[in-house]
Amino acid sequence: MVWRWLFSVNWSAAWISVPLVMVETYSLVDAFLFGLTMWKLRVRDTPPAPPEDLTVDVFITTYNEPIDLVMTTARAASRISYPHKTWILDDGGRHAMKSAAESAGIGYITRSPDWENHRRHAKAGNLNNALAATQGEFLLILDADQVPEPGIVHSMLGHFANEKVALVQTPQWFHNVTDEDILGSQAPLFYGPIQQGKDGWNAAFFCGSNAMIRREALMQIGITGYVQGVRTTVRQTLRAADKVIARARTEHAATGPHVFQALEEVEMAVRNARKDLHDNRPVASITYDFQRKVDAAARSIVTADVASLQADLDEIGRLSGDNRTVFIDDATIDRLAQRDWSPIGAIKSVRKMVQALDVDRSDEAIPVMPMATNSVTEDMATCMRLHTQGWESVYHHEIQAKGLAPEDLRTMLTQRLRWAQGTMQVFFRENPLLQNGLSAGQRLMYFSTMWSYLSGFAAVVYIAAPIIFLCFGVLPVAAFSVDFFARLIPFLVVNQILFFVAARGRKTWRGQQYSIALFPVWIKACTTAAANVIFGRDLGFAVTPKTRQGDGPPWSLIRPQLVAIAALVIAAVTGLIRMFVGAGAPAGTLVNIAWVAFDLVLLSVIIRAALYKGYTPTEDGEK
Incomplete structure (x- = not known):
């Protein structure tokens, strides 16, 4: 990269060459942060058996999910082998939900009257309301679709023998996903090496579900x-x-x-x-x-x-x-x-x-909010606050609950946008690099996740650069010489080796595809989160639907990707024509056509996702 900045920038076309070298630098930093995460990858031993006298509350959060789906999770939760109390936290306040819970002997909590005419704070507010109404020492938090195994509490609770541990997170795994995983839901790289790597730096993330939290720690950060x-x-x-x-x-x-x-x-x-x-x-x-x-x-x-x-x-x-x-x-x-x-x-x-000077916080329903309310992804913000107060987190790499992944592209885009928006809200409000109480490793682990969402801007440049060269002959580098390839190829090769070694046999290609293919989502997340923090514009909170939404491919939602694909194809054809008529340099043309082909392979997943018709039981048999 030093060579790129000092010797290879085409300053006569700085409008494209400088953005290109900037995003290459971005990619190098991204690779460095990923490598740093893998450097301390931690595989934990089985924790000791927990004592039998601890009190546990199981929280199942719901807003408008189907009652049958919620009750399936709640009944499974009631069968958890460790002594506990199961609660349905119904943010929708549905009478039918209350009746179903009471009929099954399961606790039911909805918002107290204190929340009337006050900000509700979505899922974070729902959990804060339940915290005020319960007393369990430890909280197991489950989304409405995450059906737990009977031994989930036994497998996690032993980690809390270390009195500094505030959080234990397990993987999120989905049973309605094929091996091909067109929508990239399983995230085997994140719920594996990345979480294990962050765990090595005492920075394993809270992911909103399938996690157990110590009440004392939550109340401390609330106060x-x-x-x-x-x-x-x-x-x-x-x-x-x-x-x-x-x-x-x-x-x-x-x-x-x-x-x-x-x-x-x-x-x-x-x-x-x-x-x-x-x-x-x-x-x-x-x-x-x-x-x-x-x-x-x-x-x-x-x-x-x-x-x-x-x-x-x-x-x-x-x-x-x-x-x-x-x-x-x-x-x-x-x-x-x-x-x-x-x-x-x-x-x-x-x-x-x-x-x-309102020390009573009359603008809020309750003065103390243990779960962070400054982001639509309350999990990351809460976890970072726990770490700033000296608490530790654990990633327990064992599937203990199985849920439902999005079954169509429309739902998946809604989910990914909310995740990205929430992460960037935390970045703009509580930049981890500036937070007192975090170690250097923890700062970088949080920052690396936030940094990754800037890839949307980098993707635009990576797509535009070969199009500009093939259509107009504008070189983004001084020359496609031996010096250039002698530096570029080793970086690309080593980067892929890094992913291969870190993945340890897990499939990571789908994640790499979506890191580029969802570039409009990442850009929208960054801009809307900034507008929310700086100008107070509302983001809202979209609950991820648990059933397929709409009929037919949602082409309108991926219009930017379709335009990019069409432009890349036109550029490749134009470049070949220019080369054959002698207007384009053969070496540069072939390199950029290869670049276009790679971009097309990455972006092609979005078309397959749009055509995906959802999971069917017959596919499960094929697995």
């Missing part, structure tokens, strides 16, 4: 998150206080010196509160002292105005010959200072500052 959220609110309020005070001075310039004096007192209180926050004084003490000073300032304004009013009333009484004195006591002044309808305009500005 820590609450404190950090309150401190952030206080910091933001104090940062905006100067503008509030300046506006109050402007609006009430003619009200008298007592208003300016009161506002100066508030300004001093702001400075002191900032200093106290910087010195890590308890937030409760800071807000209490600050609010007392603001109340005192507001009361001084009222006292001064009432004193003036008292003098006016006394003068009126004297002039009218009435010797009685109109008297307003301290209690009256306090009531005036508290009333929102107070005619003293400066109080409104002061009151806004007081109300902004």
